[in-house]
């Protein structure tokens with residue numbers, strides 16, 4: 001079935017995907033649906049030619065000529081971030097630290113060639129209105145979303161290798177997106193075992209419980225995996241995170257060892273380390289001296305009511321201490337080499353969250369804005385706490401992206417880490 005609608009930038013086409021599951025909602029005006037999905041705002045409303053994953057490319061504005069990747073519209077990106085995708089990914093992850101239970105894809109908007117796209121993680125959601133049709137085209141409620149290219153990121157070759165003692169590389173580090181190697185160097189956290197101190201969105205020890213990772217990664221093993229991932233799969237940067245330890249370094253000591261070992265094996269690899277504020281801030285200097293290029297010190301929210309409810313253990317670390325750690329890190333690593341996660345959907349007032357982000361930007365800290373993701377195994381999932389609405393995510397992300405653009409801060413300039421990767425945030429869809 002094919003329907004044509006006039007849009008602000010020309011004739012737009014929407015058609016029912018053959019064989020696609022789901023049906024358009026009877027209550028919705030299909031013109032509104034398609035216009036929203038096609039992003040007729042300034043970001044994507046240029047009416048540029050599109051290319052689908054099946055290769056139906058317009059003759060105009062070849063992205064091979066421009067080398068550019070056009071991000072998808074922010075409204076659509078926010079909807080996908082919240083609703084996820086009902087499709088089988090080639091590369092996925094479950095449990096562990098950070099956003100998880102997702103598939104990894106390359107997404108691109110109009111005027112972008114097949115094979116190019118922005119790396120994106122999307123929740124694996126059997127109930128999502130978004131799916132892929134038999135040709136691999138993105139659909140919503142069974143209607144093709146035109147001018148969006150979706151391409152699966154495939155399982156990397158290094159996953160098939162093992163260390164000499166038989167440990168699977170895949171259990172030591174994972175590919176995130178197309179070019180990021182990610183590992184949790186210590187998979188346990190002092191705050192996790194007691195529900196009174198555990199962060200309610202976190203699943204760091206669930207992958208350990210599932211037997212798909214090791215509690216402590218040996219530096220020499222990570223070096224071996226990194227060398228293989230660079231050689232076989234084109235990895236260009238690495239993220240090392242850790243559960244919080246009870247030492248004064250809060251986990252930095254083992255991160256230092258791992259950074260040094262990896263850089264000895266792969267000189268020049270850009271590495272971001274992620275850590276709570278150490279009790280002794282000299283550990284921030286030591287992480288830099290070891291060769292880390294960037295550091296993430298993640299607060300998730302600076303609203304004390306939200307912190308007390310969502311991160312009760314971490315909330316015992318005063319925000320003033322985070323600020324000391326961020327300032328020390330900026331002094332050592334440089335501006336826009338320090339970042340923090342800010343989560344949308346924890347109940348923080350949007351104006352407060354945006355003001356947080358603007359303060360961080362002024363400090364030289366990149367606020368990596370991501371939606372709270374209800375992940376199986378987390379306390380909040382057990383409580384049935386839903387993800388934020390796409391409208392809230394879009395509004396907050398758009399405002400923070402504007403502040404980042406104004407400050408000239410781009411995620412990619414972090415060189416390594418989540419902000420440089422960008423796959424779990426919608427910021428990249430709006431120039432952040």
Ligand code: SF4
Pocket residue numbers: 098099121176177180182239417418419421422423424425
């Ligand atoms: S932003 Fe990239 S590196 Fe960070 S968790 Fe998401 S996929 Fe991994």
